Amino acid sequence: MTVAALEDEIHRHNRLYFEDNAPVISDEDFDRLVRRLRKIKPDSPILHEIPSDTKTSIKGFKKIRREVPMLSLDKCYSEKELYQWAEKFEGDVMGSPKIDGSAVELRYDEKGHLSLAATRGEGIEGEEITENVKRIADIPQKIPPHPPLPKGGQFPCSYPPFSKGGEGGLEIRGEIYMRLSVFRTFDQDFANPRNLAAGALKQKDPDMTKKYHLSFFGYDVLGVDLQTEGDKKALLERLGIPTVPMEVVQKKEMQKFYEKLLTQRETYDFETDGIVFKAFEIKEQGRLGMTAHHPRYAIAYKFQGDSGTTRVKDVEWSVSRTQVITPVCIVEPVRLSGASVSRASLHNVGLMRQHGLRIGSQVMMVRRGGVIPYLESVIEEGRGAPMTLPEKCPSCGAPTEVRDDFLYCTNKENCFGTRIGVLEHFVKAMEIDGFGRKLLERLYETGLVKDPADFYRLKSEDLLDLERMGETLATKLIGNIRARRRLPADQFLRALGIRELAQHASRLLIQHFHTLDRLMEATEGEIAALHSLGEVIAREVVSGLRAKKGLIARLRRSITLIGQQVSQEKKGPLAGLKVCFTGTLGALSRPAAQKKVEEAGGEAVNTITQDLAYLVIGKQGGGGSKLSKAQALQKKGASLQILDEDRFWGLLKG
Structure with a gap:
């Protein structure tokens, strides 16, 4: 590859990752390209580009400029590289997990009110997302206007706080992310929490951002002179800002700290891809300064993620209960986190196109934080046929259509794949064991189960005519159904498969309205007023319950719902607490x-x-x-x- 081609490749991947939120190679592969260019042409202007690290480019959002740029971090992958970096300064370091999220700045005015929130953008210029950020519970809309400062701290700051002509206040920088426990409540097969959180910040409707229950960690504060990174943490906590776990580390102990966090990684409720080390003393940070791309006083020591390379064998198309047709990449088996992985959802056709997948492509598969394995990058294009989109639904043969980055079946009512998806979601949400997709397909094809209410009309003798069905298994399956005749109302609500209604929202609705009957009488306004919901979810709930009124009535002939008032009567040492x-x-x-x-x-x-x-x-x-x-x-x-x-x-x- 020529130098010019290498520069073009780095520029393209910068744009795909930081601006389009659609990386096609891993961080490790990108860093290898950068190191190669740095070695053969250290003065290349591409090396001094400031990437847009928000993972969110939001068309139509107002641009803002800042005096102090938000820079990326330099990275290293070995103990040797880490200690070479640390030789440049004196004193200890502050170590913390590197949160895999979206960097933002928060500006609070002199009265302590949140006046602006913006993405990192291109470092100097970002995009305003104030209304979306106000829907994130971790971020206070007001902080103490004159907080007590750590010893030695003082106002005013030694640099312009926000922009030319700024009138004071504080600027807080940090990372917006999605907790893994929240990520697992979403029914759709998103690649990872980072991508889902980035999509949440893109929403034009701030109430849609709220439903994703995003979180925030602060790690930097501007507008006040402080002496150490420890002072920053102390001040942020006094302001009510959540902070990433941090620890003062002696330089000689950095590798041990890395190994300790590596073992703790699985216990975190957030996705982390490395450790950030910073010079502890602010004076040393000022002496080291920064390049156009990154501060010299900080570095990201990246984990070697649980990843493996394999080759693409085929692509299959899966039709969901919401009519979305998702590409599923079939690969040669590769072991990740102790399990053999041979398939991975590509989430949507937009990502498939950007990867440029072909049969035979060599790809990098990754599994981090216990989430679903996903295809992270294409290492080698391959010589096979390129992947193409089906013009007809692979399940029912109806025409397909592309909307945004998603492929849809146009047969809204009678698509076989969609109907099976509805049944599959129901038994999963209701925790009715034993009904895999193949069995559900046979039940649907024979007419025994056409909608969820039909499960409760089944008898063991109905199942005996099915292939590979014996009396013992038939009796067990019917027993599994009967065991789910009495269940919490929020679980039943989620099982109905109403759009936008995942586990958290279902639980919140029943906690507030107590019974399904009361919820079905509620207006959009009453639902939208609930904390963390909003107009979009309210509209989907009201219209969804109305559309499923007949199904609900049929199901309730066989099911007893436990309302919130009853379910609170649990026994145990923490009952009701x-x-x-x-x-x-x-x-x-x-x-x-x-x-x-x-x-x-x-x-x-x-x-x-x-x-x-x-x-x-x-x-x-x-x-x-x-x-x-x-x-x-x-x-x-x-x-x-x-x-x-x-x-x-x-x-x-x-």
Whole structure:
């Protein structure tokens, strides 16, 4: 590859990753290209481009400029490279997990009000997303206008806070991301939390952003002179800003810290792809300065993700219950996280086109954070035929159409794949075991089950005529159905398959309206007023319940719903109590700990409210804004208790 071709390739991948949110090679592959160019042409202007690292390019959003650019981080992949970087300065470092999200800035005016939020964009210029960001619960819309500063801190700042003519205030920089526990509640097969969060920030309707329940970690503050990275963390916590777990590390201990976080990685409720190290002393940071691309005082030490290379054998097309036709890449088996992987959803046709997949393409498969394996990049194009879009639905033969980046079947009512998708979603949401896709297809084809209500009319003798069906299995399947005749109303609501109605929203609706009957009488306005919902979800809920009124009536002849008032009568040491976790837990992952709370009769929540019973602080560090809010409520007379992790589990054991 010539130098010119290499420069063009780097420029193209910069644009695909940072502006289009559609990378076609891995971070590691991109960094290899950059290192190669740096070696053969160190003065190339391409090396000084400032990439747009928001992963979000939002057409129609107002552009903003900043005096202090938001730069990317330089990266390293070996202990040797890490220590070569650290030789440039004196003192300790601050170490923290590198959050795989979207970088943003938050501007608070001199009265403490959130006045602007913007993407990183091209470093100097970003895009305003203020209204979308105001829908993120982690981000306070007002902070103390004159917060107590760490020792030695002072106003005003030593550089312009926002732009020429700025009148003061604070600027906070951080990362918007999606918690893994939230990511797993979405029914659609998204590639990873980062892509889903990036799509949420693209929404033109801020209420749509709200439904994704995004989170935020702050890591930098401008507008005040401070002495250390520790001072920044302390100030952010006093302002009620969640902070990423941080630890002061001696330079000689950096590799040990890396190895420690590598072992803790699976316990985090966020996706992380490495560790960020920064010079601890702000004075040293100022001395080191920055290039046009990255600060010299910080570096990202990247994890070698659980990835593997393989070759594309074919592509299959899967039709969902929402009529979306999704490409599924079939590859030669590759082991990831101890499992053999031979297929991966490409999520949508837009990504498939951008990858430029062909039969025989060599690809990089990745599995991070316990999420579904996905195809991250194309390493070698391959000589086979390029992938093409089907003009007819592979399930029913109806014409297809492309809308945005998605391919749809136009047969809205009678597509076989869509109907099977509805049944598959129902049994999965209802936790009716034993009904795989092949069996559902046979039940549908024979006319035994055409919609979810038909499951409850089945008898074991109805199943005996099916291929490979014996009396024992038939009896077991009918027993599995009967075991799900009494269940919580929110679970039933989710099983109906109404658009935009995933696990969190279903639970919130029943908690508020108590019964399905009351919910079915609710107006769009009543639903939209609920915290974290909005007009879009409200419209889908009202229209969906109206459209499924007949199905609901048929199902309820066989099912007894447990309303929120009844389900609160759980037994256990935490019966009726709300518990919130903060920081990194030592014994269990966050989802596992929350499940333990629910098994003990309690409710696991993610926000600090007046009726919270316990705030549990993880032994691996943390606390941040949740701790500050809990302490403030205690001072106002709230009865909540703040416990460390060991005390809480001891309390639970009795």
